[in-house]
Amino acid sequence: MPELPEVETVKNVLNNIAKGKTISYVEVFRPQTVRSDLKQFQDVLKGATILDFTRYGKYIIYHLDRDYVLVSHLRMEGKYYHRDEKIKPNHNDLVLFHFTDGSYLAFNDTRRFGTMELVLKDGYLEREPLNEIGPDPFMMKDSSRLYEAFKNKGVAIKPCLLDQSVMSGLGNIYVDEVLFACKIHPETPAKLLSKKQYDEIWKWSKDIMGRAIQKGGTTVISYHPTEGIDGEFVTELKVYGQNGGKCVNCGTPLVKKFVGGRGTTFCPHCQRNIARPFVLGLTGPIGSGKSEVGKYLESKGFVYLSSDAIVHHLYELKSVQEGLRRFVPHLKVKDGKVDRVSLRDEIIANPRVKRYIERYIHELVIEELERQIKKCTKDQHVVAEVPLLFQSGYDLYCDKTLMLEVNEKSQLAHLENRKEDIEKALRLNARFADLNNKKATYTIFNNGSVADLHQKLDTIFCKMYQ
Secondary structure, three states: OOHHHHHHHHHHHHHHHHHOOOEEEEOOOOHHOOOHHHHHHHHHHHHEEEEEEEEEEEEEEEOOOOOOOEEEEEOOEEHHHHHHOOOOOOOOOEEEEEOOOOEEEEOOOOOOOEEEEEEEEEOOHHHHHHHOOOOOOOOOOOOOHHHHHHHOOEHHHHHHOOOOOOOOOOOHHHHHHHHHHHHEEEEEEEEHHHHHHHHHHHHHHHHHHHHHHOOOOOOOOOOOEEEOOOHHHHEEEEEEEEOEOOOOOOEOOOEEEEEEEEEEOOOOOOOOOOOOOOEEEEOOOOOOHHHHHHHHHOOOOOOOEEEEHHHHHHHHHHHHHHHHHHOOOOOOOOOEEEOHHHHHHHHHHHHHHHHHHHHHHHHHHHHHHHHHHHHOOOOOOEEOOOHHHHHHOOHHHHOOEEEEEOOHHHHHHHHHHHOOOOHHHHHHHOOHHHHOOOOOOOOOOOOOOHHHHHHHHHHHHHHOOO
16 A cells, blocks of 8 residues: 555654664564565674665665665555554564664564565665666656656556556555546556656656655555554545545546556546547437437447347347346246346336346446447547436446437327337336436437437537538
């Protein structure tokens, strides 16, 4: 968890409490924490005076009056406590540095991932493990190192910035904050970013982490730099830990997903992925004219993706049929396909089953929509018809959303043309407004002719497909 600002805070604390002290002896309760020969580690440190503490990347360096420096990495939960010898260590104190003044410094690590290692002082920055660490943003004169390292990489920018060999110091928290400040989507392929955008990343890295250092870092969950110190920068976080909250810039709900295996929070509106095509989410009640809108926009150059067509295909898959049987044991299958009429009747009769099935199918539909969208180029426009757009959460994948509204007379006319079982269709769709009450980007009242609908679409989208 501790990143550059937290490590810098710990380093400053250590200079205040332990600089100039002489070590009388060292106790090691977890030998795995020490990566050097344990006897050598204790022999070298016995009688050594700590001249200074410095930081390199996320490492803390003990400078000693010896031929060695001690390199410490806090990892996820490592911290240091300075105590009087009268106070007994606790079970998470892994290494104790006893001082000649009757106090001791405890390296405390609940997760037990932290490490310590003696490294020869002569050229220690060119020796392992520090020779694998890049300069931090404050050590860099410009963004050239970032640009040259990533300009040809097709992987997402977030894991690139977590690569400590290129630029050190940024971890999960501050990468999210920096990318938000730069308005860069964390999944944007690194090679698509301009030199100017890398300039922004470097500048914001310095700005954000500089302010975090002044605030003592960020205290989230259980991490504290040391006893009695909280990182106050947590109050200034814009996206990290704010999943579901509103973007401070535009009010859009923030989204959390895994990028490069790390939980990542961002604003889907402010941080648009420039590698992704424009996606319009289309929704509306049964009989509102969604398919007509989709087909019309398709004639104007949009790629039209219908979730209804995807569901038809899913219902042909045996794996999906078996999945549905978890909720409807007596599921009917005809000619290798799920009998949608009987399934609809089951859903109408049992609202609980309806919720379970929708949740199960929504995940599969979204997965397939995203698979098809990835086939599109970044210059294309996609209209994705998803009846329960907001309930499924797919609106967060869309750049804009369009809601169709229709009065009862027009809705009945549309359903009659489709030869639907009107009563059951309306019952199935009875709570549509309650489940989709979020405000769409655009709303069209489709109570007129097809030509009228097309004219309204032209008014909104003409600039996109000219």
